[in-house]
Every structure is written in structure tokens, then in C-alpha cells.
Amino acid sequence: MSQEKKFEVAIVGGGIAGVTLAIALHYRSIPVTLYEQASAFGEIGAGVSFSPNAVQAMKVCHQGIFEAFEKVCTRNMWPSKQKVWFDYLNGSEDAVNGVGEDGFAFTISNSLGQNGVHRAHFLEEMVKLVPKDITKFRKRLQSITENSNGRLVMSFEDGTSAEADAVIGCDGIKSRVRQTIVGADHPSARPSYTHKYAYRGLVPMEDAIAAIGEERAQNSCMHMGPDGHILTFPVNHGEILNIVAFKTTADDWPDSQRLTKPAEQKDLLRDFEGYGPNIIKLLKLTKPNLDIWAIFDTGDHPVPTFYKGRVCIVGDAAHATSPHHGAGAGFCIEDSAVMAELLADKRVKSQTDLEAVFATFDAERRPRGHWLVQSSRRVGDCYEWRAEGIGRDFGKMEAEINERNGVIANVDVSKMCEHAREELGKRLV
Ligand SMILES: Cc1cc2nc3c(=O)[nH]c(=O)nc-3n(C[C@H](O)[C@H](O)[C@H](O)COP(=O)(O)OP(=O)(O)OC[C@H]3O[C@@H](n4cnc5c(N)ncnc54)[C@H](O)[C@@H]3O)c2cc1C
Numbered sequence: 001m002s003q004e005k006k007f008e009v010a011i012v013g014g015g016i017a018g019v020t021l022a023i024a025l026h027y028r029s030i031p032v033t034l035y036e037q038a039s040a041f042g043e044i045g046a047g048v049s050f051s052p053n054a055v056q057a058m059k060v061c062h063q064g065i066f067e068a069f070e071k072v073c074t075r076n077m078w079p080s081k082q083k084v085w086f087d088y089l090n091g092s093e094d095a096v097n098g099v100g101e102d103g104f105a106f107t108i109s110n111s112l113g114q115n116g117v118h119r120a121h122f123l124e125e126m127v128k129l130v131p132k133d134i135t136k137f138r139k140r141l142q143s144i145t146e147n148s149n150g151r152l153v154m155s156f157e158d159g160t161s162a163e164a165d166a167v168i169g170c171d172g173i174k175s176r177v178r179q180t181i182v183g184a185d186h187p188s189a190r191p192s193y194t195h196k197y198a199y200r201g202l203v204p205m206e207d208a209i210a211a212i213g214e215e216r217a218q219n220s221c222m223h224m225g226p227d228g229h230i231l232t233f234p235v236n237h238g239e240i241l242n243i244v245a246f247k248t249t250a251d252d253w254p255d256s257q258r259l260t261k262p263a264e265q266k267d268l269l270r271d272f273e274g275y276g277p278n279i280i281k282l283l284k285l286t287k288p289n290l291d292i293w294a295i296f297d298t299g300d301h302p303v304p305t306f307y308k309g310r311v312c313i314v315g316d317a318a319h320a321t322s323p324h325h326g327a328g329a330g331f332c333i334e335d336s337a338v339m340a341e342l343l344a345d346k347r348v349k350s351q352t353d354l355e356a357v358f359a360t361f362d363a364e365r366r367p368r369g370h371w372l373v374q375s376s377r378r379v380g381d382c383y384e385w386r387a388e389g390i391g392r393d394f395g396k397m398e399a400e401i402n403e404r405n406g407v408i409a410n411v412d413v414s415k416m417c418e419h420a421r422e423e424l425g426k427r428l429v
Pocket residue numbers: 012013014015016017018035036037038047048049050139140141142170171172173175176198244293295314315316317321322323325326327328329330331332
């Protein structure tokens with residue numbers, strides 16, 4: 001144990017939230033152990049992008065996280081598109097007007113433009129910063145109890161257990177730790193289906209260019225349509241195009257235990273029938289066998305509290321969002337930054353100070369986390385011409401997306417942490 005910190009922290013789950021938090025704590029000399037159910041760190045082979053707030057949060061967590069990101073990050077390829085988040089296009093326009101008139105509607109920009117990374121590559125770079133002896137694999141958490149010394153005892157599925165003074169659940173959308181906080185029967189214990197699903201594909205850039213031309217293939221695009229939208233951005237330094245095709249449905253998802261189900265390219269093509277020839281050409285580049293991803297979130301039943309005693313949740317465990325703002329992972333990193341700065345505060349010395357840390361984290365992060373979940377639903381509907389009061393009006397759409405993206409991006413993460421520490425002071429007296 002370090003000189004100043006007479007407590008140990010356990011992190012459950014090693015996704016983007018758990019790994020960024022472990023790094024942020026370790027390099028602040030806070031004793032930490034990470035427990036992950038899988039046999040190794042791993043992320044899916046898909047793209048994820050980060051907005052300016054997330055990039056600030058990386059630097060607050062640890063400079064090495066920012067450097068890992070810079071190493072694998074891909075921006076829009078054209079110099080004129082460096083600040084473009086997405087060019088929004090009417091996905092059926094090119095059916096009418098042909099090549100060259102591709103239905104451009106409006107552009108949403110921000111200070112950093114689009115920053116896409118391949119998830120697995122980003123995690124791989126970050127994991128190099130995590131010392132081997134602070135990670136334990138094949139540890140699937142089942143329950144948390146308290147022993148007579150006030151230590152928390154985590155029981156794992158393999159029959160083993162481990163102790164810590166605080167447990168931070170970074171165990172994702174189906175969080176076991178969330179269930180232990182709110183109770184397994186509470187409505188917020190389980191996420192809900194947003195009635196949108198997505199097909200994901202990674203295709204070689206040269207094929208994408210051949211299909212839809214350089215401008216649209218090499219720079220991020222949002223192709224809109226009724227009850228569907230398709231977003232694309234380059235990853236792997238422009239060698240690969242990441243495609244995510246979303247569809248809204250009235251049907252329920254068959255099995256909430258499994259968030260993916262197998263599909264075929266012909267299902268994808270059927271879902272996007274009527275879209276322009278550029279879109280169809282692009283979709284035909286995907287593999288014959290695909291997966292459909294159900295988009296679940298915590299929006300129907302927002303978690304009433306992020307902590308109970310010395311157990312807390314961060315990242316998707318606390319606020320799982322649909323991906324329409326492209327900000328869920330970024331908020332995980334913001335959470336990690338705030339949590340690390342609170343735990344590192346000099347006034348936080350022993351087990352008895354930890355509940356105040358979590359109460360502060362909850363008060364500072366819960367409103368923003370829950371806002372993201374609702375706002376993401378709203379902009380997802382905007383992209384699909386379903387949003388009340390907006391419909392098919394591109395001007396209104398542009399204004400509303402800009403306003404909401406501003407709430408996400410136009411923040412000062414250091415000030416956020418400073419404010420949290422001030423609030424912590426009030427709870428520690
Ligand atoms: C289609 C899609 C696109 C997205 N695009 C973006 C984007 O462009 N930008 C963005 O910022 N966000 C995006 N997001 C959101 C982002 O993916 C998530 O917010 C983020 O990955 C969540 O990270 P996490 O670490 O909280 O959870 P997870 O990544 O789910 O990690 C949880 C970890 O905990 C482990 N675990 C679970 N249960 C247990 C247990 N009981 N015991 C031990 N370990 C356990 C798991 O194995 C896993 O490693 C997208 C999401 C989706 C679905």
C-alpha cells in the first residue's frame with residue numbers, strides 16, 4: 001500500500017472504463033486491482049470515435065492514454081474535412097440525381113473533427129500501461145458482501161474471492177455491480193431495447209472508394225433516411241472504412257440475454273431497400289454473414305444512484321447509451337478522470353473517506369450521464385426523420401444536433417474535476 005492511501009480499490013471489468021480507470025489510479029499511486037471475467041483484455045473489431053471532451057479526459061487520466069489514442073487514431077482524410085464530425089446526406093437523393101448529386105444536407109463540425117479508432121487496437125495500446133500484476137483474469141463477479149473488518153468481499157464464479165475497501169463496477173451495460181447496488185429486481189437493474197438495431201461492417205478502403213468515390217469514402221458521412229441511417233468513417237489510418245447501418249423497428253428483441261444475432265447481407269439489403277445506389281453499392285461490400293446488434297440503453301429506467309456505501313458504478317454500468325452521439329466511451333473516460341481525481345485527493349486517506357468520494361461522484365456524474373442517454377435517443381430519431389417537432393426539416397435538425405453536441409464537447413474536464421473536489425470537501429467535513 002502507498003504511504004498516503006490506506007485503502008485498496010477493486011475495479012470489476014476491463015473495457016474502456018475499467019482500463020482507463022486502472023491506469024489513472026495506478027499512476028496516481030492508488031492501490032488498485034482489476035478483475036475481468038474474460039481470459040484476456042479484448043474488444044470487438046469495430047470502430048469507435050471520440051469527441052473533444054473525451055480527448056481532454058484522456059489527458060487528465062494519464063498522458064499515456066492520449067498517446068495511445070494518437071497512435072491509433074484516424075481522422076478524416078481530406079485536409080478540408082479536418083473539423084468535420086459528419087457530413088449529413090439524404091440517403092435516397094442519389095437515386096434521383098445520380099453520381100455527383102449525392103444528397104448533401106448539412107455539416108456538423110467540432111474542434112477536432114472525426115477521430116476514429118479500431119477498438120481492439122486502442123485497447124491493446126492502453127493495456128501496455130497496465131502492470132501485469134494488478135490484473136486478474138477469469139474472475140467473473142457474482143456478489144459483494146462486507147466482512148467484520150468492514151472490507152468488501154467479492155465472490156467470483158470460479159469459487160474464489162478477493163477483498164478490497166471499495167469496489168468500482170466497470171462491468172458494462174449488463175452490470176452485475178449495478179444489480180448489487182439497486183437490487184436484482186429493480187427496473188434499472190436491466191437495460192432496455194431502444195427498438196433500433198445495427199449492422200456493423202469493416203470494409204477495405206479501396207473497395208469503398210471504387211463504390212462511392214473518394215470524398216464520401218475517405219471522410220465521415222451520415223446517410224439519413226426514414227427509420228434508418230448509415231454512418232461511415234475511416235479507421236486504421238484510412239485503410240479501412242467502418243460502416244454502421246441502423247434500423248428502427250416496432251418489434252421486440254427476442255432475447256435480452258443475447259444482444260447480437262446472426263444475419264445475412266441480404267437482410268441488410270432488404271432493410272435499406274429504396275436508398276440510393278451509392279448506399280446499396282456500399283452495403284454490398286460487407287461480408288455475406290453479418291451480425292445484428294441490438295441497441296439497448298438504460299434510458300427507460302435510469303439508475304437512481306451510482307453508489308451504495310463503498311460500491312460504485314462508472315461507464316456503461318452506470319449510464320449505457322445508444323451510440324447516436326458517439327459519446328458513450330468518451331463519457332466512460334470522463335467518469336474515470338473524475339473518479340481518479342477524487343480518489344487521489346490528499347484529504348482521501350482511508351476506508352472511512354471512500355463513501356464521500358462515491359457520493360460526490362454520483363452527484364457530479366449522474367445528471368450528465370442520464371442526459372446523454374436521453375439526448376442520444378433524440379438525435380438518433382433526428383437522423384431518421386422521426387423526431388417530434390423536427391421531422392424532415394434539415395435546418396432544424398442541424399440546429400438541434402449542434403446544440404446537443406455542444407453540451408457534450410464544450411466542457412472543461414479539468415474544471416469538472418476541480419468542481420468535484422470542492423464538493424468532496426463539503427462531504428468530508
Ligand atoms: C454500435 C455501437 C457504437 C458505439 N460507438 C461509439 C462511439 O463512436 N463513440 C463512443 O464514445 N462510444 C460509442 N459506443 C459506446 C461505447 O461502446 C461504450 O460506452 C463503451 O465501450 C462502454 O465501456 P465500458 O468499459 O463501460 O463497458 P464494456 O466495454 O462493456 O466493458 C465491460 C467489461 O466488464 C467485463 N465484465 C462484465 N461483467 C463482469 C463480471 N460480472 N465480472 C467481471 N468482469 C465483467 C466484460 O467482460 C468487459 O470486459 C458505441 C456503442 C455501440 C453499441
